[in-house]
Amino acid sequence: MADRPRTRPAPPTETTIDSADWDSRDLSGETYRRVAFVDVDMTEAFGRGADFSECHFRGVRFNASIHTDAAFVNCAFTRCTFFDTTFTACKLVGSVFDGCTFDLLKVDGGDWSYTSLAGADLRRATFDGVRMREADLGGARCAGATLRGLDLSGAWFHNADLSRCDLRGSDLSSVNVQTVTLAGAVIDPYQAVTIAAGLGFDVRGDIERAGRRPRAPR
Incomplete structure (x- = not known):
């Protein structure tokens, strides 16, 4: 299968x-559309309901900033x-x-669907x-990260490292275990069944044999 394209123009x-x-x-209530923010220091900025649409952030420092109910839709973030x-309940779609x-x-x-975090x-x-439908996480390094309760339906994980990652409650239906690293990842029983089915196992419940130990050979 060909890799999904990972780059989109700013x-x-x-x-x-x-x-600046x-x-x-x-930043509460401020609205910006098609603005280029270059080397802006937004350290410890905060606010509710800010709206950034089709903006390009280059070399911007968001350190320790707090964004609530904000929108950064179809934006590009470079370096x-x-x-x-x-980010709390924020929309970063696209x-x-x-x-x-x-x-x-x-x-x-919040909603981070269709975002590209390739190689992040x-x-x-x-x-x-977080809702992250069809997000691009190809090649992302997530070892030890917390990715809990995420809607990852249709997301792209090719060559992603999810080792030791806490994935409990997340939708892993689009994860191809043959193309990602999952060693030590933490999942719940439901996810284990989903992954087993994805590997071709016929998962069944057997009440009669449940809990029995294998018989010792004679």
């Missing part, structure tokens, strides 16, 4: 905000830092991340209860 922008100091800025950043860092990123709820280092990130 959206065209009409205005530019360059090298938005440290601790309250941005998300150290200890929190956004692309390239060359970004995500240490201690926390995502709680998410080893110290936490995603909980």
Whole structure:
């Protein structure tokens, strides 16, 4: 099977905000469309309901910022830092991340469907209860990450490293165990059945034999 294309062009922008100091800025209710943010410092920025549409963030520092009910739809993030950043109930549908860092990123709820996180280092990130339908996680490094309760239907995982990852409650129906690393990943019993079925096992319940030990050979 051919690899899914991982790159999408950044959206065209009409205005530019360059090298601005938005440290601790309250972004509540602010709206931006087709704006290029270049080397902007958004450290400890915060707010509820900010709306960024088709924007391009280049070299932006989102460190320790807190975003609630915000939208970053069809945006591109290039070489941005998300150290200890929190997204709560945010919408990032169709956004692309390239060359970004995500240490201690926390995502709680929201919709990240169709996002591209191809090749991203998410080893110290936490995603909980997020909708990520058809997201591109090809080649993503998620060893030891927390990816719990995610809707990952149709997501792309080719060559992703999910070893030691907490995947409990997530939809793993699109995970091809032959093309990802899963050693030590934590899953629940329902997911174990789904993966076994994906490997071609005929999973059945046998009440009569349940719990019996194998007979010792005579």
